[in-house]
Amino acid sequence: MFITAPKGQLSSGSDVTKCPPHLNRGGNLIAFHNTCYDVVTYDPLTWEDARVRCQTNGGRLVEIAGITTLSFLTGYLSTLDNVGTGVWIGLDDKDQEGLWRWDSGPPLKSSHWGPEQPGGFTGWLDDCALMKLDGFWYDYQCDVFYQHFSYICQYDMLK
Template sequence: MSASCLSNHIILASCLTNHTMSASYRASGFLLGDVAALSRCPVTVLRTQFLKAYRENCFEFVIDHETYWDNADKDCRSRGGHLATIGDQETQAFVMDTLRSIGFNKHGLWIGLNDREHEQHWVWATGENLGSYRNWGDKQGNGITHLTDDCVHLRYIDSGHWHDSPCH
């Protein structure tokens, strides 16, 4: 997956990380209308077209290399952030719209969702439970196909549906 932090197939690791505005994090990317919002992002985060502010978070879209979920998670944490949490339809739409606007044309990207500790108990990289919003692809997230599919990527070519995959 792209370095937005996605799955085991080494598709494209689009390391989609999000940081709270107070977190220290390096990121990239913005559009002209985002300047005021981005000023609330940590000063250590590089302002490029891949850094976006949304609600109270700064999202860094790292889409320049392929990697496994484990590596994407480590990379995001080393930057002071974490793999993205997508807790509602609005955030999902924001991510998809941003991917389109930056010309993302890869298979998918990692998000912070996983069930590594307990099968079928999905939690975000932040430790938060999955919650009520879900955007699973067909036959995904149910633990029936592969018990080793513990990490989740947003499959861009499947309208942003979530797919569980091996973490490494």
């Protein structure tokens, strides 16, 4: 089940005023379950560059802990016109092939991999996860010059 809504009419259920003040309120900033998400579509990057950009701003690439968050984010992405084919998420197996971990360290417990994923012909080269607009995850090369995608940074809400 995925949430869908007409463009611009998805309610996040949380107040973005509780997001860190340096984040752009005029962009694609949303809040859900005490977490702020910034969907960056204006500057597609490689996975590694997106990761660094999120960290520089005090966040991290998004970690999707369950179906509720997955459904919310997929629904929100469906309301955007310029997101492209998918977004980088904070999941990789760069340290050990086949052992997928979130960028903050915890191993992957539940997943939403697309058909025949992770893997494929170049699976051993594909160490970073991209979430397509249908919510399924695909492994891609992390730092290839021609693989620039939108991405989602995740931030803790202010107390």
